[in-house]
Amino acid sequence: MLYMVDMTVNLPHDMPADRADDIKAREKAYALDLQRQGKWPHIWRVVGEYRNISIFDAADHSELHQLLSQLPLFPYMVIKVTPLCQHPSSLQAQS
Incomplete structure (x- = not known):
C-alpha cells in the first residue's frame, strides 16, 4: 500500500549541535536502509x-506507523x- 507522507522537522533551538x-x-x-x-x-x-514529501510502500497502516x-x-x-490508490487514468491502470 502506498502512502504520501509529509514530514516537517522542528528541532528545539536550544538542542546542542552535537546531539542534533x-x-x-x-x-x-x-x-537509506x-x-x-x-x-x-x-x-x-x-x-x-x-x-x-515522501512516498512509503508499507503492507498496511500498522507497518507504516x-x-x-x-x-x-x-x-x-x-x-x-x-493513503494512496491508483488513479484510473494512470498509464499503469491501462496495462
Missing part, C-alpha cells in the same frame, strides 16, 4: 523548509499521512 548532528546521522542511515528495502521509494525536499515511529527525528516531527 547525531540524530540527523542516525536518521539518514535509517532512511528503508530506501534500499523498497519501503521508502521516493523522498523530495520542500525548498526553503526543513520538510520533505512502525516505520515512521522508528525514525530518530520522529519525536521532533509533525507528520501528515495520506
Whole structure:
C-alpha cells in the first residue's frame, strides 16, 4: 500500500549541535536502509523548509506507523499521512 507522507522537522533551538548532528546521522542511515528495502521509494525536499514529501510502500497502516515511529527525528516531527490508490487514468491502470 502506498502512502504520501509529509514530514516537517522542528528541532528545539536550544538542542546542542552535537546531539542534533547525531540524530540527523542516525536518521539518514535509517532512511537509506528503508530506501534500499523498497519501503521508502521516493523522498523530495520542500525548498526553503526543513520538510520533505515522501512516498512509503508499507503492507498496511500498522507497518507504516512502525516505520515512521522508528525514525530518530520522529519525536521532533509533525507528520501528515495520506493513503494512496491508483488513479484510473494512470498509464499503469491501462496495462
